[in-house]
Amino acid sequence: MKKEILMILSTVLFMTTLSCTQKAVEKVKPENVAIAAKHDTKATKLPIMSFSETTYNFGTINEGDVVEHEFLFKNTGEAPLVIISAKGSCGCTVPKWSTEPIQPGESGSLLVRFNSSGKPNMQTKQITITTNTEKGKEILKVKANVTPKSSIGS
Template sequence: MKTGILITVAGAFLMTIVSCKNDATQKIKTENVEIAAKRDAKSTELPIMTFSITDHDFGVINEGDIVEHSFTFTNTGKTPLLIVSAKGSCGCTVPEWPKEPIAPGASGTLLVSFNSNGKPNMQNKQVTITTNTKKGKEILKIKAMVTPKNKVKA
Protein backbone atom coordinates (compact mmCIF):
# COMPACT_ATOMS: atom_id res chain seq x y z
CA MET A 1 0.00 0.00 0.00
CA LYS A 2 2.79 2.39 0.92
CA THR A 3 4.54 1.53 -2.30
CA GLY A 4 1.43 2.40 -4.33
CA ILE A 5 1.14 5.81 -2.67
CA LEU A 6 4.85 6.45 -3.17
CA ILE A 7 4.61 5.56 -6.88
CA THR A 8 1.55 7.85 -7.32
CA VAL A 9 3.29 10.80 -5.61
CA ALA A 10 6.48 10.25 -7.61
CA GLY A 11 4.49 10.08 -10.86
CA ALA A 12 2.66 13.33 -10.07
CA PHE A 13 5.98 15.01 -9.25
CA LEU A 14 7.53 13.86 -12.54
CA MET A 15 4.50 15.04 -14.53
CA THR A 16 4.76 18.48 -12.91
CA ILE A 17 8.42 18.79 -13.83
CA VAL A 18 7.91 17.56 -17.40
CA SER A 19 4.84 19.73 -18.06
CA CYS A 20 6.67 22.94 -17.05
CA LYS A 21 9.34 22.56 -19.73
CA ASN A 22 7.47 24.79 -22.21
CA ASP A 23 8.67 28.39 -22.22
CA ALA A 24 5.61 30.68 -21.98
CA THR A 25 7.42 33.54 -23.71
CA GLN A 26 7.46 31.51 -26.94
CA LYS A 27 3.65 31.67 -27.04
CA ILE A 28 3.51 35.51 -27.10
CA LYS A 29 2.68 37.03 -30.47
CA THR A 30 4.73 40.14 -31.27
CA GLU A 31 1.73 41.80 -32.95
CA ASN A 32 -0.21 41.57 -29.64
CA VAL A 33 2.70 43.18 -27.79
CA GLU A 34 2.67 46.11 -30.24
CA ILE A 35 -1.11 46.55 -29.91
CA ALA A 36 -0.86 46.50 -26.10
CA ALA A 37 1.98 49.06 -26.14
CA LYS A 38 -0.09 51.48 -28.26
CA ARG A 39 -3.14 51.00 -26.03
CA ASP A 40 -1.12 51.59 -22.86
CA ALA A 41 0.51 54.72 -24.30
CA LYS A 42 -2.93 56.21 -24.99
CA SER A 43 -4.20 55.39 -21.50
CA THR A 44 -1.74 57.89 -20.01
CA GLU A 45 -3.11 60.71 -22.19
CA LEU A 46 -5.58 62.63 -20.04
CA PRO A 47 -7.50 65.83 -20.62
CA ILE A 48 -6.16 69.04 -19.08
CA MET A 49 -8.67 71.60 -17.82
CA THR A 50 -7.04 75.02 -18.24
CA PHE A 51 -8.90 78.03 -16.80
CA SER A 52 -8.29 81.64 -17.84
CA ILE A 53 -8.78 82.51 -14.13
CA THR A 54 -9.65 80.39 -11.09
CA ASP A 55 -10.48 83.21 -8.62
CA HIS A 56 -13.14 85.90 -8.90
CA ASP A 57 -13.82 88.84 -6.59
CA PHE A 58 -17.36 90.23 -6.79
CA GLY A 59 -16.22 93.26 -4.78
CA VAL A 60 -18.75 94.97 -2.50
CA ILE A 61 -22.34 93.76 -2.87
CA ASN A 62 -25.50 94.18 -0.78
CA GLU A 63 -26.84 91.40 1.37
CA GLY A 64 -29.58 89.64 -0.60
CA ASP A 65 -27.94 90.20 -3.99
CA ILE A 66 -27.51 87.18 -6.24
CA VAL A 67 -24.39 87.53 -8.37
CA GLU A 68 -22.96 85.29 -11.08
CA HIS A 69 -19.63 84.76 -12.79
CA SER A 70 -18.73 82.56 -15.77
CA PHE A 71 -15.37 80.80 -15.54
CA THR A 72 -13.99 79.96 -18.99
CA PHE A 73 -11.84 76.88 -19.52
CA THR A 74 -10.21 75.02 -22.40
CA ASN A 75 -9.40 71.34 -22.75
CA THR A 76 -5.69 71.56 -23.56
CA GLY A 77 -5.25 67.77 -23.35
CA LYS A 78 -5.48 65.12 -26.05
CA THR A 79 -8.65 63.30 -24.93
CA PRO A 80 -12.23 64.45 -24.21
CA LEU A 81 -12.80 66.23 -20.89
CA LEU A 82 -15.67 65.01 -18.73
CA ILE A 83 -17.00 67.04 -15.82
CA VAL A 84 -18.61 64.52 -13.49
CA SER A 85 -19.84 67.03 -10.91
CA ALA A 86 -19.34 70.50 -9.47
CA LYS A 87 -20.26 71.38 -5.90
CA GLY A 88 -20.23 74.64 -4.00
CA SER A 89 -18.83 74.85 -0.48
CA CYS A 90 -22.30 75.76 0.79
CA GLY A 91 -25.87 75.99 -0.50
CA CYS A 92 -25.42 79.68 -1.35
CA THR A 93 -22.89 78.83 -4.09
CA VAL A 94 -24.41 76.99 -7.05
CA PRO A 95 -22.41 75.90 -10.13
CA GLU A 96 -23.75 75.02 -13.59
CA TRP A 97 -21.46 73.08 -15.91
CA PRO A 98 -21.54 71.46 -19.36
CA LYS A 99 -22.77 67.86 -19.17
CA GLU A 100 -21.40 66.78 -22.57
CA PRO A 101 -17.71 65.92 -23.15
CA ILE A 102 -15.43 68.81 -24.10
CA ALA A 103 -13.27 67.84 -27.10
CA PRO A 104 -9.51 68.50 -27.12
CA GLY A 105 -8.94 72.15 -28.00
CA ALA A 106 -12.55 73.11 -27.28
CA SER A 107 -13.66 75.57 -24.61
CA GLY A 108 -16.52 75.71 -22.17
CA THR A 109 -17.90 77.80 -19.34
CA LEU A 110 -18.84 77.01 -15.78
CA LEU A 111 -21.36 79.45 -14.29
CA VAL A 112 -21.17 80.08 -10.53
CA SER A 113 -24.06 81.84 -8.74
CA PHE A 114 -23.68 83.27 -5.23
CA ASN A 115 -26.73 84.18 -3.12
CA SER A 116 -25.65 86.64 -0.42
CA ASN A 117 -28.91 86.51 1.54
CA GLY A 118 -28.00 85.90 5.21
CA LYS A 119 -24.28 86.10 4.43
CA PRO A 120 -23.06 89.51 5.69
CA ASN A 121 -19.39 90.63 5.72
CA MET A 122 -16.48 88.99 3.88
CA GLN A 123 -17.42 85.75 2.14
CA ASN A 124 -14.96 83.28 0.61
CA LYS A 125 -16.49 80.31 -1.21
CA GLN A 126 -15.19 77.61 -3.50
CA VAL A 127 -16.47 75.21 -6.13
CA THR A 128 -14.93 71.74 -6.37
CA ILE A 129 -15.09 70.24 -9.86
CA THR A 130 -14.72 66.47 -10.26
CA THR A 131 -13.24 65.60 -13.67
CA ASN A 132 -11.33 62.93 -15.57
CA THR A 133 -8.12 65.00 -15.44
CA LYS A 134 -4.90 63.74 -13.82
CA LYS A 135 -5.67 65.60 -10.56
CA GLY A 136 -9.31 64.48 -10.65
CA LYS A 137 -10.46 67.69 -8.95
CA GLU A 138 -10.23 71.34 -9.88
CA ILE A 139 -11.00 74.25 -7.53
CA LEU A 140 -12.56 77.63 -8.33
CA LYS A 141 -12.78 80.40 -5.72
CA ILE A 142 -15.09 83.38 -5.34
CA LYS A 143 -15.25 86.12 -2.76
CA ALA A 144 -17.36 89.14 -1.95
CA MET A 145 -17.68 91.80 0.74
CA VAL A 146 -21.38 91.69 1.61
CA THR A 147 -22.82 94.90 3.08
CA PRO A 148 -25.29 93.82 5.81
CA LYS A 149 -28.94 94.78 5.59
CA ASN A 150 -30.03 97.54 7.91
CA LYS A 151 -31.75 95.94 10.87
CA VAL A 152 -35.08 97.50 11.86
CA LYS A 153 -34.98 98.45 15.56
CA ALA A 154 -38.14 97.66 17.48
Protein backbone atom coordinates (compact mmCIF):
# COMPACT_ATOMS: atom_id res chain seq x y z
CA MET A 1 0.00 0.00 0.00
CA LYS A 2 2.79 2.40 0.92
CA LYS A 3 4.55 1.61 -2.36
CA GLU A 4 1.40 2.43 -4.35
CA ILE A 5 0.90 5.77 -2.59
CA LEU A 6 4.56 6.64 -3.06
CA MET A 7 4.33 5.70 -6.74
CA ILE A 8 1.20 7.84 -7.26
CA LEU A 9 2.77 10.83 -5.48
CA SER A 10 5.95 10.48 -7.55
CA THR A 11 3.92 10.39 -10.77
CA VAL A 12 1.88 13.45 -9.80
CA LEU A 13 5.05 15.36 -8.83
CA PHE A 14 6.73 14.41 -12.12
CA MET A 15 3.72 15.50 -14.18
CA THR A 16 3.45 18.82 -12.31
CA THR A 17 7.13 19.57 -12.87
CA LEU A 18 6.90 18.64 -16.54
CA SER A 19 3.85 20.81 -17.14
CA CYS A 20 5.49 23.82 -15.42
CA THR A 21 8.58 23.42 -17.57
CA GLN A 22 6.54 23.26 -20.74
CA LYS A 23 4.61 26.41 -19.77
CA ALA A 24 7.87 28.26 -19.06
CA VAL A 25 9.29 27.30 -22.45
CA GLU A 26 6.12 28.56 -24.15
CA LYS A 27 6.55 31.96 -22.44
CA VAL A 28 10.05 32.58 -23.85
CA LYS A 29 9.85 35.03 -26.72
CA PRO A 30 12.39 34.65 -29.55
CA GLU A 31 12.98 38.43 -29.69
CA ASN A 32 13.99 38.40 -26.00
CA VAL A 33 16.50 35.65 -26.68
CA ALA A 34 18.02 37.79 -29.46
CA ILE A 35 18.18 40.84 -27.18
CA ALA A 36 19.85 38.81 -24.43
CA ALA A 37 22.39 37.38 -26.89
CA LYS A 38 23.22 40.89 -28.14
CA HIS A 39 23.62 42.11 -24.54
CA ASP A 40 25.92 39.17 -23.72
CA THR A 41 28.10 40.01 -26.72
CA LYS A 42 28.49 43.59 -25.50
CA ALA A 43 29.31 42.37 -21.99
CA THR A 44 32.33 40.49 -23.32
CA LYS A 45 33.77 43.71 -24.78
CA LEU A 46 35.96 44.93 -21.95
CA PRO A 47 38.76 47.44 -21.60
CA ILE A 48 42.35 46.21 -21.43
CA MET A 49 44.89 48.26 -19.49
CA SER A 50 48.21 47.80 -21.32
CA PHE A 51 51.21 49.33 -19.54
CA SER A 52 54.52 50.25 -21.15
CA GLU A 53 56.09 49.05 -17.85
CA THR A 54 54.71 47.65 -14.60
CA THR A 55 57.82 48.04 -12.43
CA TYR A 56 60.01 51.12 -12.03
CA ASN A 57 63.32 51.29 -10.15
CA PHE A 58 64.25 54.72 -8.77
CA GLY A 59 67.79 53.45 -8.18
CA THR A 60 69.72 54.73 -5.17
CA ILE A 61 68.13 57.67 -3.37
CA ASN A 62 68.72 59.34 0.00
CA GLU A 63 66.39 58.73 2.92
CA GLY A 64 63.92 61.61 3.01
CA ASP A 65 63.84 62.07 -0.77
CA VAL A 66 60.41 62.21 -2.39
CA VAL A 67 60.50 60.78 -5.91
CA GLU A 68 57.82 60.35 -8.59
CA HIS A 69 57.28 58.20 -11.64
CA GLU A 70 54.53 58.35 -14.24
CA PHE A 71 53.30 54.96 -15.46
CA LEU A 72 51.87 55.19 -18.98
CA PHE A 73 49.15 52.87 -20.26
CA LYS A 74 46.82 52.47 -23.20
CA ASN A 75 43.28 51.11 -23.35
CA THR A 76 43.72 48.35 -25.93
CA GLY A 77 40.27 46.91 -25.22
CA GLU A 78 36.86 47.57 -26.77
CA ALA A 79 35.14 49.51 -23.97
CA PRO A 80 35.91 52.63 -21.92
CA LEU A 81 38.44 52.02 -19.14
CA VAL A 82 37.59 53.34 -15.68
CA ILE A 83 40.06 53.43 -12.79
CA ILE A 84 37.90 52.97 -9.71
CA SER A 85 40.72 53.31 -7.18
CA ALA A 86 44.48 52.99 -6.76
CA LYS A 87 46.19 52.31 -3.43
CA GLY A 88 49.80 52.02 -2.38
CA SER A 89 50.93 49.19 -0.11
CA CYS A 90 51.78 51.80 2.55
CA GLY A 91 51.23 55.50 3.20
CA CYS A 92 54.63 56.35 1.71
CA THR A 93 53.42 55.42 -1.79
CA VAL A 94 50.68 57.65 -3.16
CA PRO A 95 49.16 57.26 -6.65
CA LYS A 96 47.27 59.95 -8.61
CA TRP A 97 45.12 59.23 -11.66
CA SER A 98 42.42 60.70 -13.86
CA THR A 99 38.83 59.89 -12.93
CA GLU A 100 37.69 60.34 -16.54
CA PRO A 101 37.06 57.14 -18.58
CA ILE A 102 39.82 56.32 -21.07
CA GLN A 103 38.23 55.43 -24.40
CA PRO A 104 39.42 52.46 -26.50
CA GLY A 105 42.67 53.34 -28.25
CA GLU A 106 43.39 56.28 -25.92
CA SER A 107 46.25 56.57 -23.44
CA GLY A 108 46.41 57.59 -19.82
CA SER A 109 48.85 57.79 -16.96
CA LEU A 110 49.11 57.10 -13.27
CA LEU A 111 51.57 59.15 -11.21
CA VAL A 112 53.20 57.41 -8.24
CA ARG A 113 54.94 59.43 -5.51
CA PHE A 114 57.26 57.59 -3.08
CA ASN A 115 58.36 59.30 0.15
CA SER A 116 61.49 57.57 1.47
CA SER A 117 61.40 59.17 4.96
CA GLY A 118 61.82 56.41 7.52
CA LYS A 119 62.30 53.82 4.76
CA PRO A 120 66.03 52.95 4.70
CA ASN A 121 67.62 50.20 2.57
CA MET A 122 65.98 48.30 -0.30
CA GLN A 123 62.29 49.15 -0.72
CA THR A 124 59.69 47.60 -3.00
CA LYS A 125 56.19 49.06 -2.90
CA GLN A 126 53.08 47.87 -4.71
CA ILE A 127 50.24 49.90 -6.18
CA THR A 128 46.94 48.05 -6.63
CA ILE A 129 44.65 49.55 -9.25
CA THR A 130 40.97 48.57 -9.20
CA THR A 131 39.48 48.84 -12.70
CA ASN A 132 36.65 47.60 -14.88
CA THR A 133 39.00 45.25 -16.78
CA GLU A 134 38.41 41.50 -16.88
CA LYS A 135 40.94 40.92 -14.07
CA GLY A 136 39.49 43.80 -12.05
CA LYS A 137 42.89 44.61 -10.54
CA GLU A 138 46.19 45.70 -12.02
CA ILE A 139 49.47 45.75 -10.08
CA LEU A 140 52.38 48.20 -10.41
CA LYS A 141 55.62 48.24 -8.40
CA VAL A 142 58.23 50.83 -7.53
CA LYS A 143 61.64 50.04 -6.09
CA ALA A 144 64.39 52.10 -4.52
CA ASN A 145 67.62 51.50 -2.67
CA VAL A 146 67.34 54.11 0.09
CA THR A 147 70.62 55.26 1.65
CA PRO A 148 69.94 55.66 5.41
CA LYS A 149 70.31 59.17 6.87
CA SER A 150 73.13 57.99 9.17
CA SER A 151 75.16 56.98 6.06
CA ILE A 152 74.57 60.18 4.08
CA GLY A 153 77.70 62.31 3.93
CA SER A 154 79.89 59.73 5.76
